[in-house]
Amino acid sequence: MSENSAPEALISPTEATAQVTDGRFRRVLGVPSLVLFGLVYMVPLTVFTTYGIVTQLTGGRVVDAYLITLVAMMFTARSYARMSVAYPYAGSAYVYTQQSFGGAIGFLAGWSLLLDYLFLPMINYLILGLYMNNAFPAVANWIWIVLGIALVTVLNIIGIISVARTNFVIIALQGVFIVVFLALSIASATGHGVDPLLPFRGDGSVSGFATLFQGAAILCLSFLGFDSVSTLSEEAKDAKRTVPRAIMIVTIAAGIIFIVISFAAQIAFPSNAFHSADTASVEVVTAVGGHWLSALFIAGFTAGGLGSALTSQASVARILFAMGRDGVLPRRIFGHLSTRFGTPVVATLIVSVVSLLAIVFDLLTLSNMISFGALIAFSFVNLAVFKHYFVDKRERTGGAWFSNLVLPLIGFALTVWLWTSLAPVTFAIGLAWLAAGFVILLIVTRFFRRPTPTLDLSERQ
Secondary structure, three states, rough: OHHOOOOOHHOOOOHHHHOOOOOOOOEEEEEEHHHHHHHHOOOOHHOOHHHHHHHHHHHHOOHHHHHHHHHHHHHHHHHHHHHHOOOOOOHHHHHHHHHHHHHHHHHHHHHHHHHHHHHHHHHHHHHHHHHHHHHOOOOOOHHHHHHHHHHHHHHHHOOOHHHHHHHHHHHHHHHHHHHHHHHHHHHHHHHHHOOHHHHHHHHOOOOHHHHHHHHHHHHHHHHHOOHHHHOOHHHHOHHHHHHHHOOOOOHHHHHHHHHHHHHHHHHHHOOOOOOOOOOOOHHHHHHHHHHHHHHHHHHHHHHHHHHHHHHHHHHHHHHHHHHHHHHHOHHHHOOOOOOOOOOOHHHHHHHHHHHHHOOOOOOHHHHHHHHHHHHHHHHHHHHHHHHHHHHHOOOOOOHHHHHHHHHHHHHHHHHHEEEEEEEHHHHHHHHHHHHHHHHHHHHHHOOOOOOOOOHHHHHHH
């Protein structure tokens, strides 16, 4: 049977939950499941998560901001793809940076990435609470958040096959809404003679490029998913081929989806006067298709939020497992897989407890913090390509110098540019997080009198 026929979907629950006696994951995922994992992680409807915030910030130029972000992410996605070939192991930016620059810098990169991955489940639970409370005002936000965390935790403990199968349903539901929304948006815009260039020019309330880059920095949140694919390298079949392919497919497909949806939304609802920027998408959808479309949107968006929480929790649990396996974090707590389910159960439960903070955080703060952690990790991965291929392996002949020097450094420059466009308060919280990571590093290494624990690749072959 060919890989494209998705044989992983035929794996029985018994096989998927077979005992793991050697502390290793089971290689059961092919390109289709990896792509679905990444798309569900990103949530095709995530364009509506920060739609109101970025629309007001950029003066209706969300499409322009997405184009900037997509260009930046393409360079970084390529770097992730290159490094996933060099080091096909769970841990993502943590492993790539550690192997390229050493344990200490690798730990700090992984610690920054944790800020991204730990906060992403939170933002999904927060959105779940906001939109379900909008639909059912009698039920408080926090109740929906707790219920969402409980459901996602159970599915992640059961195993990656349950995650992969759930992803099919989630993508299908969102796909139905997207098709209906696009059709109604085009019909609405055509009937009112809306200028198709309006989403690119904006509504005139805000001008200049600075706000576009601020919006693009926030929208990095939408692209957090291509990198999550790399965290499944130890559960992917033929990881050196399937993972990089899936990373690039996910990035391009998601970028096109985001741009098309935001374009349709702005020609159908050319205004930034929202009752609430956090739930502006409900106003847009209701204006396009009425309350029935709003109900379909909330169903699809809720499913998408749960799906993203499901996949993001799976990713961060595997990063914590990788750091625990190395001994950077306590091995007894983080460095073991369940013998029954083959999943990092303790790490998954810890992520669930942290996610309860979604009850007290606001959407804008969470969006900025996720982008802060992601952009630091993205910067390290771009530099890791340069260090690994150009410096260490000396691949500099022919077009290799362009591939291993120019392209990753362009990716690095773009991510730094976006990073510096974030709100000042983001830096205060983010730098405090980095400081905490540095303190942990000092404790683990006894003020650098001991080497930083690193992944022993000879044991992972």
